[in-house]
Amino acid sequence: MLTVNQTKNALLDGASIEEEPYTSPQDSDEFFESLDKPAKEPTKLEPRNTFIRAGVLTTVRGSAYMEYGNTKVLAIVAPPKELLRASARRMNMGVLNCYVNFAAFASGDLDSVTERERHLSGMLTKAMEPVVCRTEFLNFQLDIRVLILDDDGCLLSTAINCCGVALVECGISTYDLVTASTACIYRDHVFLNPSAKIEELARKHRRGSNAVQEHGLIITASMDTFEQIALCKQYGYLSIVTYIKLLDYTLAVNKSLRQLVRGVLTKRVKEQHELDLREKAESALEDQRLEEIIEKLKKQGPEEFIQSNIREDPYVKRQ
Amino acid sequence: MAYVALSEAEKTYILHGVEDDFRCDGRSRRDYRPMDLETGLVSNASGSARLRLANTDILVGVKTEIDVPNPLTPEFGKLEFFVDCSANATPEFEGRGGSDLAQELILSLQNAYESPLAFDYRTLCLIPGQQCWKLYIDILILECGGNLHDAVSLAAKAALFNTKLPRVTATMLDAGITDLIISDNPYDCTRISIETVPLLVTVCKVGDYCLVDPSAEEEVCSTVSVVVSVSMRDGQAFLSGTHLTGGGAMHRDTMRNCLELGLAIGEHLDRLLTKMLNLEQERVGPKRPQTIGFLK
Numbered sequence: 001m002l003t004v005n006q007t008k009n010a011l012l013d014g015a016s017i018e019e020e021p022y023t024s025p026q027d028s029d030e031f032f033e034s035l036d037k038p039a040k041e042p043t044k045l046e047p048r049n050t051f052i053r054a055g056v057l058t059t060v061r062g063s064a065y066m067e068y069g070n071t072k073v074l075a076i077v078a079p080p081k082e083l084l085r086a087s088a089r090r091m092n093m094g095v096l097n098c099y100v101n102f103a104a105f106a107s108g109d110l111d112s113v114t115e116r117e118r119h120l121s122g123m124l125t126k127a128m129e130p131v132v133c134r135t136e137f138l139n140f141q142l143d144i145r146v147l148i149l150d151d152d153g154c155l156l157s158t159a160i161n162c163c164g165v166a167l168v169e170c171g172i173s174t175y176d177l178v179t180a181s182t183a184c185i186y187r188d189h190v191f192l193n194p195s196a197k198i199e200e201l202a203r204k205h206r207r208g209s210n211a212v213q214e215h216g217l218i219i220t221a222s223m224d225t226f227e228q229i230a231l232c233k234q235y236g237y238l239s240i241v242t243y244i245k246l247l248d249y250t251l252a253v254n255k256s257l258r259q260l261v262r263g264v265l266t267k268r269v270k271e272q273h274e275l276d277l278r279e280k281a282e283s284a285l286e287d288q289r290l291e292e293i294i295e296k297l298k299k300q301g302p303e304e305f306i307q308s309n310i311r312e313d314p315y316v317k318r319q
Numbered sequence: 320m321a322y323v324a325l326s327e328a329e330k331t332y333i334l335h336g337v338e339d340d341f342r343c344d345g346r347s348r349r350d351y352r353p354m355d356l357e358t359g360l361v362s363n364a365s366g367s368a369r370l371r372l373a374n375t376d377i378l379v380g381v382k383t384e385i386d387v388p389n390p391l392t393p394e395f396g397k398l399e400f401f402v403d404c405s406a407n408a409t410p411e412f413e414g415r416g417g418s419d420l421a422q423e424l425i426l427s428l429q430n431a432y433e434s435p436l437a438f439d440y441r442t443l444c445l446i447p448g449q450q451c452w453k454l455y456i457d458i459l460i461l462e463c464g465g466n467l468h469d470a471v472s473l474a475a476k477a478a479l480f481n482t483k484l485p486r487v488t489a490t491m492l493d494a495g496i497t498d499l500i501i502s503d504n505p506y507d508c509t510r511i512s513i514e515t516v517p518l519l520v521t522v523c524k525v526g527d528y529c530l531v532d533p534s535a536e537e538e539v540c541s542t543v544s545v546v547v548s549v550s551m552r553d554g555q556a557f558l559s560g561t562h563l564t565g566g567g568a569m570h571r572d573t574m575r576n577c578l579e580l581g582l583a584i585g586e587h588l589d590r591l592l593t594k595m596l597n598l599e600q601e602r603v604g605p606k607r608p609q610t611i612g613f614l615k
Contacts, residue, residue, distance in 0.1 A: 119426065130543075130568040204433070215434070228568035234561045237434040237550065240578055243558055251571065
């Protein structure tokens, strides 16, 4: 059978395109051996290199683009629209729908894409529900759409971060800023912000020896003003001590991410303010020009005004 | 979850009850409602169980099939969950109404059973890399009276305990092809170890307090709940997949308390379930026909 190995693409900034993370049972072991493992206790609780920009699209009210290492995500929030069919259970709260889609080029493994999309959509909805003030738009529904351009681990947490920014950009009232991060443990090594391959390893633990070894993955979304956890999803097999340890790591990463998000948003507001000022200045100029014209009109009368404004077309030669 | 209409006064009543550790039906915050469990009642399935937890009624059937293992995990078998929300449970489930809920239940179960430490997939292996058992765990929700996660996981575990896999012998043919011979005797079978099979415990936050086994009314009053998946291994309780549901948020310390409560309750529940299953098996007995003489 012909198997296509992953290809490194210089254009993609070293990101890899792959069909499946592993092709044979030994791969995962070999990969783990080849990895330079972090210390057992991570010392730096920091997010990856991050790029966030709010308001990247002009077609929708709220949009945000985020790069978290090689993971690239675009989030779109449209203003709430009226529910088509209201049911009794939705009486006291607005409805939130999240849709996650992979770009056609984001993943090589096309078979599992729909299932992953559905899974991620469900989780994202769960994470965003506590964040949005849903009591403010009764009988309305808010649609959040996420497009995944590239997947290199921490997918859900990046999507949550991006959605948080897009919500603010759209002007939807939220209780707090939401930030999320991922941590996992495999063979006693703690990985913060794991890549897709490590995530897979920690979650599945396929080559399980008989000895009990904790393995697992935690995704936490938090709102730090009142230290509330909006989403905490765990995979794998963990004791409660390890669970709390990982939870605390992710919360610490969330805190530093929050500073970043806040910085981005304030910058965006300032930028918008400047734009508004410029627009105002421009419209003032325009008003002034119009006023001058009206003045002229009043003085000269329409006939003369028109005559005075007719200029010769420089491209048409005189006969 | 199924929708129950409650007035503001009723909610306050439930809330105050929870505060005083004396709930509407007389339970404390750490008590479960009475449970009826019966195994092996569907003759067409390899294993089955029916659980009635007060008003919640669940029927689980386990079907078996021979499949090819995943190339990445040659010595692992497969599990597949399916949840069907019957329209008899609540009128809301009519048509596609129950699909969201069913999807959530399937995902939580899949997540809880995903780790090979939680469910020993090796017991489902026939010939490594070639043949394995695939178990279809079909869950039917007959009535919906709150706390579906717990009820479903309990019933699934009981059904797995009841599952009988026919004994299979393999004969080697030419060119490395193996032929499987399934035993004709329906009593010649192997069982699945359920020691580490996880249970889901929903810890529900009502007001400022956490409680287990919420009734449908209490679920309406709660802001957020944690679904804790508890797997017992060597007498120690492990978490094999937990998540928050219910559209609320909670503090880290509350979360910790909820997890601890969930683990303690899960441990207790697991012990009781195993005890009761063994008791039932002893009482009903393995209905093996007595073989007399050398004729089988």
